[in-house]
Amino acid sequence: MSDKTASVHWEGRGKQGIGKISTQTDALKSYPYGFGSRFEDDRRGTNPEELLAAAHAACFSMAFSFACDAAGFATTAVDTQAAVERTGNTTRILSS
Numbered sequence: 406m407s408d409k410t411a412s413v414h415w416e417g418r419g420k421q422g423i424g425k426i427s428t429q430t431d432a433l434k435s436y437p438y439g440f441g442s443r444f445e446d447d448r449r450g451t452n453p454e455e456l457l458a459a460a461h462a463a464c465f466s467m468a469f470s471f472a473c474d475a476a477g478f479a480t481t482a483v484d485t486q487a488a489v490e491r492t493g494n495t496t497r498i499l500s501s
Contacts, residue, residue, distance in 0.1 A: 426451065454489040454496060462487040465501045 411433070415424040425435040433451075441447030443454070462485040470480045488499040 423450075426456075454491050457496065458487040458489040458498070461489070461498055461501055 437450035442450035443452035487501040
């Protein structure tokens with residue numbers, strides 16, 4: 406399996422700064438995030454917790470489909486929702 410990469414460019418100081426997230430495949434290309442989208446209710450950007458939840462849900466769906474296939478069960482669609490909670494310095498996956 407090849408390595409996958411992502412990069413972030415951050416400009417500005419602390420709360421006033423803005424970051425831009427890009428992925429190797431351009432699934433995200435200079436997608437914004439900042440203090441407001443992470444710690445407040447600003448929906449104009451993403452945040453690390455949202456990206457972690459998306460990655461977890463994607464892995465879970467694919468693994469579940471593969472496990473069903475190996476057990477002889479055909480899946481036509483799998484929908485997964487994951488929840489991530491950040492409390493202080495701790496981030497944890499709540500559900501999937």
